[in-house]
Amino acid sequence: MTKFRILATTALLTQTAFAPAWAAETHPVTGEPLAADQTFEYRLLDQFPSIDPQLIEETVGGHLARQLFEGLLTQNADGTLRPGVAEEWSSEDNQTWTFKLREDARWSNGDPVTAQDFVFAWQRAADPATASEYAWYVELSQITNASAVTSGEADPSELGVRAIDDRTLEVSLARPLPYFPQMTVHYTFMPTHPPTVEAHGAAWTNPANIVSNGAYVLEDMAVNEFVRLVQNPEYWGAEDVIITEITGYVINDANQALNRFQAGEFDMMDDLPAGSYPRLEEEMPDVAHSVPRLCSYYYTVNQTETGHEALQDPRVRTALSYMINRDVITDQVLKAGQAPAYSFTHWATADFELPEIDYALWSQEERMEKAKALMEEAGYGPDNPIELDLIYNTSENHKQIATVVSQMWRPLGVTTKLSNYEWQSYLEIRGNQNFDIARSAWCGDYNEASTFLDLLTTRNANNDGKYSNEKVDQLMLDSVTMSDPQPTYAEVEKILAEDMAVLPIYHYTQNFVLDPTIRNWPTENVENNWYVRDIYRVATD
Structure with a gap:
């Protein structure tokens, strides 16, 4: 009982x-x-x-x-x-x-x-x-x-x-x-x-x-x-x-928001400007904080007919993922304790053990070499280039990451158009699959691995890339009645990595000033x- x-x-x-x-x-x-x-x-x-x-x-x-x-x-x-x-x-x-x-x-x-x-x-x-x-x-x-x-x-x-x-x-x-x-x-x-x-x-x-x-x-x-x-x-x-009273101010620009915080206009802000945390921690150790946050940052790949034809091929999706140097993003762009992500579920999720994903164990040079081979095998490359539309919602951080990633993809013969939208427009565009690749993040609705993995089942309305794998659907359905679903979750993560259902980039920290x-x-x-x-x-x- x-x-x-x-x-x-x-x-x-x-x-x-x-x-x-x-x-x-x-x-x-x-x-x-x-x-x-x-x-x-x-x-x-x-x-x-x-x-x-x-x-x-x-x-x-x-x-x-x-x-x-x-x-x-x-x-x-x-x-x-x-x-x-x-x-x-x-x-x-x-x-x-x-x-x-x-x-x-x-x-x-x-x-x-x-x-x-x-x-x-x-x-x-x-x-x-x-x-x-x-x-x-x-x-x-x-x-x-x-x-x-x-x-x-x-x-x-x-x-x-x-x-x-x-x-x-x-x-x-x-x-x-x-x-x-x-x-x-x-x-x-x-x-x-x-x-x-x-x-x-x-x-x-x-x-x-x-x-x-x-x-x-x-x-x-x-x-x-x-x-x-x-x-x-x-x-x-x-x-x-x-x-007695709460006021929230809508400020898209992170640098402007930080300046206003430091001027004493409000008490808390998160989503700090990329790369600013080390300085803030040194200058204001009682103000700047970084703690684990149950969110994963990733790129959604539109796998429907409204997306680029090349993205239907898992070899192309995998090549794009392999070319992303996650350490550069976490250590040189963000600098606030984020962890490189090679699987979808956040490492801090309760009772979850990160499975061993093959490409996570390779050097970045090995990943890049394999990426070029996969693109060539799929029939694409510098001699047959691809142009992709990458959308993101208004944020200097998202823009910086998208810019860096687009440069990383260039050796594959991929030209990336960066499209910025205000939040509501961005949600509508992403939800209607009017994109090729979209900046995305998923934050756990509760502290258990299924809150992440169920997102990539066919029936989930927030599966905006419309990835679909019957085995994943069945495994997640079966996991509900298991006393220990961890082995099943690990199997699902490996399938997602093989299909490159999404392009995982990093696991969040909650970095904020208070x-x-x-x-x-x-x-x-x-x-x-x-x-x-x-x-x-x-x-x-």
Whole structure:
């Protein structure tokens, strides 16, 4: 029997119930003197396409969702599970899961958060009419009838989730899944307020309309400029929330953003300018940070008929991959502890061992020699050149990497056109396969290898290159019921390397700068899931 019961009591609750924590002069747990200004400002790399939990498909919107909404479970600073709307969760067989909701969970308009709200949201995520980019995630979670619902063969009401009563949610899975509770942390499984969605349609997330259940509510937003959140007085843990206001500024240019950070305009930024980290670490050791982050940077190869004909040939894809000198990118361009990637799954993934990939063991000279031979075997080379379109979203870092890689490909007779697009346009172009090669990154939705490997199955909507291998599909399906799927994951990685399904480049670190007055940042959370409700600002005097 798997059973969890964690009461949502913390040391913070020892403070008086008559005033919020931020009103005190010292932190109620640590005793640190608190600053009078308890606001938090940070840099957004791109304008988020959506903050609708069932429509979000990227990390910028995901970070905002964690402030605005709360799912059944959330995470501690080290990534372990803690209660969210659910106080308890249990399963006798890892196949039927029961979640008991807290009585004091409220929407920002005062309505209680009920089990029916989760049923509504999860059915909405799976419903083809919603057109969620994460409908596949509902399938991946093994919820009963998820595949039939997402394919339109069954009504959303047949999804294996039901409200036993207002405070009891029951989830039935097609197969036992011991890590299912981890999956509920993801924004796709956050609740949405049915009356608001039904009343306002696509406009329900506008500041004037939105109703949310997280520690913060949306106050104001200007597209491509900023977003502002303020405390939600209806949040069940409002008495413990210290930061009163959050502002995110959209700044595409990393150098401009860093200058503004150093001028004191905001408190945190990640995606630092390429190569800047060693200097920042030396000059500001209490400000610059680099920690593992569960993301892999890679190039997606369009393997459909809309892509270049040569890219249908695995020999060409393999040659392109072999020519990429990953050490140059990690050690000379980025310089922030990133690891060269020869397989897809990030090395820091829990209970995952990187398999031995042959070409990872070769010297770069050996890889380059083999690449030229493969291109010649495929009928291409300097005498029969290829012109490829490589797209990337606006970022000086992406541009630098694309420029370096395009130069590395030249000895193969490959000319590369570099095409830069703003985030939303880039997502649309990539999602519609209107490219040859696309800059991509995948960040784990939960800490288990399947979050990476399932991306390259045929059914996954985020498999933008449309790579398809029946054996990979079957192995990933079989892995769900295995007590130890690691050997299967290793086999899948080797198949991906043989097919060169994608061109892996490096495994991320989370390199960022943070104002040292901001405390309790979750540097040990490899998923980079942060909750502003947990942080606070200390006084400088």
